[in-house]
Amino acid sequence: MIPIIGHGIKTMSIGFLTREEDALVWRGPILHKVLRQFVKDVNWGHLDWLVVDLPPGTGDVQLSLAQLVKASGALMVTTPQQIAFRDVRRAVTMFSKVNVPILGLVENMSYFICPHCHEKTEIFSGSHPDKREISEGFSIETLARIPIEPSIAQSGEKGVPIVFSEPESETSKKFMELAELLKKKLGE
């Protein structure tokens, strides 16, 4: 399979291969086969990094992937609510069991930036500490807090990443900082 290239990034997605109206209820063996194809049968060529966006949770996809590739690390993405952090806790425990290093946490929709006065509003429970406890003596570091700005939704609808359409926006800066941070962490 030949990956689709957009903004200099090669991509492959289950979404490219299924009809929009088809619900994805693939489990177990089929899912494993598809993941295997995505890793081994896509003509990736030379890659700097392979980023795999996984569905939330601690299910078959996560375990299959851990068996297929030796991942350099797992980055947790969550929203600020306490209840969402419970899922992070579970995922961290699962990835640790299959020996995938945890890179850190990204807090998405961390706060809202008003397009009129640029004031920041914390919509959810408010900011959390930079280190959050997973289990006793084991915590996860927050690497980035991504705001929610109307422009990020607009750029998504247009299919142009915000780092291209509005590189000077706060969101873009946060994404670039996160990328640099991850590069350093993985380089180590």
Ligand SMILES: [Zn+2]
């Ligand atoms: Zn305002």
